[in-house]
Amino acid sequence: MDSFLWTLRATEQPVASLKRWGAVGLTACLVLALAYLPPRGAESSGKSPFVGQSLWGTPARQYAQALADEWRKVDATVRLLEDRQRVRRDSLRASPTIVFRGATLPPNSVHNVETVIDSVWRDLGLGETKVRVTLVIELQRPYGSADTPTPLQDRVAYLAPDSTHRTTCLAYLPAGPYWTLVILGKREARHEGFGRFVQWLEAGLGPCAFYAAYGTPGRSVESWLAARHWDVGLYLGSHGIAGERFSSLDLMGNPSSPWYWDGVYSFPPATVACLAGRPSGCRAAVLAGAGEERTIPSPNVVVVERRWWRVQHLLPGERYLGDVARTVGRERFLDFWTSAQPVDTALAAVLKRPVGEWTADWERGFVRPIRLGPMPPLGAAVIALAIALLVLAVVAATASRRQVR
Amino acid sequence: MRAILVVLSIVAMPSAMPGQQRWARQVQERAQRAIDAVATSSPRAVVKRSGMLNTDEAASFQTTLVQGTPYAILGVCDDDCSRLQLTLLSPSGSDIAKERNSESFPTLRFTAATTAVYGIRVVMEACRWNPCWYAIAVVPLRKTPS
Numbered sequence: 001m002d003s004f005l006w007t008l009r010a011t012e013q014p015v016a017s018l019k020r021w022g023a024v025g026l027t028a029c030l031v032l033a034l035a036y037l038p039p040r041g042a043e044s045s046g047k048s049p050f051v052g053q054s055l056w057g058t059p060a061r062q063y064a065q066a067l068a069d070e071w072r073k074v075d076a077t078v079r080l081l082e083d084r085q086r087v088r089r090d091s092l093r094a095s096p097t098i099v100f101r102g103a104t105l106p107p108n109s110v111h112n113v114e115t116v117i118d119s120v121w122r123d124l125g126l127g128e129t130k131v132r133v134t135l136v137i138e139l140q141r142p143y144g145s146a147d148t149p150t151p152l153q154d155r156v157a158y159l160a161p162d163s164t165h166r167t168t169c170l171a172y173l174p175a176g177p178y179w180t181l182v183i184l185g186k187r188e189a190r191h192e193g194f195g196r197f198v199q200w201l202e203a204g205l206g207p208c209a210f211y212a213a214y215g216t217p218g219r220s221v222e223s224w225l226a227a228r229h230w231d232v233g234l235y236l237g238s239h240g241i242a243g244e245r246f247s248s249l250d251l252m253g254n255p256s257s258p259w260y261w262d263g264v265y266s267f268p269p270a271t272v273a274c275l276a277g278r279p280s281g282c283r284a285a286v287l288a289g290a291g292e293e294r295t296i297p298s299p300n301v302v303v304v305e306r307r308w309w310r311v312q313h314l315l316p317g318e319r320y321l322g323d324v325a326r327t328v329g330r331e332r333f334l335d336f337w338t339s340a341q342p343v344d345t346a347l348a349a350v351l352k353r354p355v356g357e358w359t360a361d362w363e364r365g366f367v368r369p370i371r372l373g374p375m376p377p378l379g380a381a382v383i384a385l386a387i388a389l390l391v392l393a394v395v396a397a398t399a400s401r402r403q404v405r
Numbered sequence: 406m407r408a409i410l411v412v413l414s415i416v417a418m419p420s421a422m423p424g425q426q427r428w429a430r431q432v433q434e435r436a437q438r439a440i441d442a443v444a445t446s447s448p449r450a451v452v453k454r455s456g457m458l459n460t461d462e463a464a465s466f467q468t469t470l471v472q473g474t475p476y477a478i479l480g481v482c483d484d485d486c487s488r489l490q491l492t493l494l495s496p497s498g499s500d501i502a503k504e505r506n507s508e509s510f511p512t513l514r515f516t517a518a519t520t521a522v523y524g525i526r527v528v529m530e531a532c533r534w535n536p537c538w539y540a541i542a543v544v545p546l547r548k549t550p551s
Contacts, residue, residue: 128427130485130534166457166536215535216459334533338460 072155077301080136080159080170087134087168094128095121096171096205100183102139109185113137113201120202124236129212131161133205136172140180158207158230160300161216169208173201202237207302209236210321214330218338220346222296227289230302231311234318238326247316248309249366263310264370271313274359277369283344283356286320288313290343314359316366323362324351428483428538429455435481436540439510443477445544455540458529465494465526468543470517475546478513480504480527486537494524505530514546 057065079101087097095118100110117135121127159170181187182197205212207230217225225233240246253260264272270288273281305311314320324347325333332350339346344355351358363369376384432455440451452468470476480491491511493501501523504511517523529537 130428130536161536163462166459215532217535218460338533338535340461 076157083136084170096133096135099136102141116198130215131167131169131211133208133212134170138174140177156304158302162298162300169211171208173204206234214337220343223294224290224343227292232317232320236322249316251309274363275370276372277360279356279360282359285314286355286359287344431483432481432538432540436542439479440542440544443544444547452543457536457538459535460532463528467522467524470523472517472520475516477544479542480511482509482537482539485534486532488530490528490530492526496521
């Protein structure tokens with residue numbers, strides 16, 4: 001029998017060399033390590049190794065970048081202070097004085113920009129104001145030498161009025177390559193959506209528009225706004241910040257995309273709770289920074305973050321105070337703006353409602369409340385249920401056929 | 406109230422300020438009307454100071470008052486200001502008189518016992534639209550016959 005079975009045995013195949021497979025495996029590991037491990041000297045972001053993380057530069061590079069960033073901020077502050085000293089006002093003009101830097105403009109280009117800013121000023125309902133605004137437009141210039149970092153060219157900065165210049169607010173607005181060409185008349189601005197020049201200028205006024213419209217805020221409001229880098233007072237207009245209805249919520253992307261939820265959960269818990277329509281979360285998001293009694297620095301420079309919408313406590317926070325002002329009216333908003341009471345008391349008094357409730361309603365005007373917690377996709381849930389039912393049916397059928405003998 | 410003392414070197418009232426002319430003009434006119442309303446002994450001896458302050462901020466300046474001369478110290482402010490406080494300080498810096506009841510038009514009357522440099526402090530107690538413009542006038546009055 002044994003000899004019969006032995007003859008039926010398949011012919012033995014030659015086995016591939018194990019060494020070769022080992023070498024292939026090690027090479028693959030090396031390639032994966034080169035692709036995924038951070039370069040030598042880089043620090044881990046501290047996140048789990050199972051979560052994708054972006055590469056960080058070497059400590060020396062990070063230090064150099066931080067130093068350059070600090071230099072840019074100080075340089076921007078010095079330039080703003082110099083501009084404030086130098087600027088000559090046209091006493092006949094109520095709208096902002098415009099200063100161009102980086103290039104000499106032909107008179108008709110200057111006139112065109114002044115015409116647009118005049119219409120922006122009227123659109124905001126402003127005329128002669130106690131705090132005057134100067135708009136410094138930095139036209140794109142070629143990158144400088146390697147001796148000094150490139151000046152701040154991609155971040156908006158504001159110099160608020162202080163005890164030495166109580167009636168001047170300076171806005172520093174880098175034009176970038178696109179708007180530089182538009183201002184120089186070398187390119188036509190798009191007339192719709194993101195490309196509207198008038199909206200770019202209106203958004204560029206930032207906190208200076210609030211200073212112009214309502215004057216210098218009282219100490220509690222000013223301290224609150226300084227603590228949160230003016231994220232709720234970046235835009236006074238009633239349109240979207242970069243288009244008719246465009247807000248920071250649109251920068252989050254489409255809710256059906258996976259990065260939308262990554263973005264949502266990168267915000268503080270109160271901000272996420274407010275997006276879910278919870279008044280307690282909205283209240284906490286609005287009053288973030290209100291409890292701190294901070295000294296207002298002099299000079300008081302507000303530098304807007306490069307990706308400002310990522311550090312907001314409220315979405316779309318940039319228009320929050322503008323919407324409050326439009327809702328309650330100028331007189332009541334001034335009561336809040338100059339109030340000596342704590343921010344939550346003063347705001348609730350002018351809204352005539354609890355801050356959280358009003359803000360939750362306001363939030364619902366922009367976004368349908370998101371659902372918090374884990375939620376599997378519908379298709380996956382149906383398939384999982386179908387599999388579960390199939391398994392149950394198979395088990396039930398098997399159990400029914402089993403017989404004990 | 407938490408007053409923030411801002412020691413300003415207050416310049417004499419300019420004839421025309423670039424920008425914000427409306428409010429500067431408003432307080433100039435009010436100050437002039439107030440001066441006209443009191444019987445001054447010498448219009449040229451009137452000392453005028455003006456400036457602007459946010460709510461709860463204060464400014465001080467000094468002026469020489471002559472012994473035996475009665476003075477009216479008048480304060481006016483713009484339409485957005487609802488309370489202005491005026492304080493007369495002795496040469497040593499202590500309070501001599503304080504007026505905070507007349508809302509936006511405080512007035513002090515004082516006859517100096519000795520010729521000396523006195524201080525005048527103005528506090529913007531309530532301003533609805535910051536900053537608020539104010540003007541102070543130190544007016545020598547005619548001596549009443551005794």
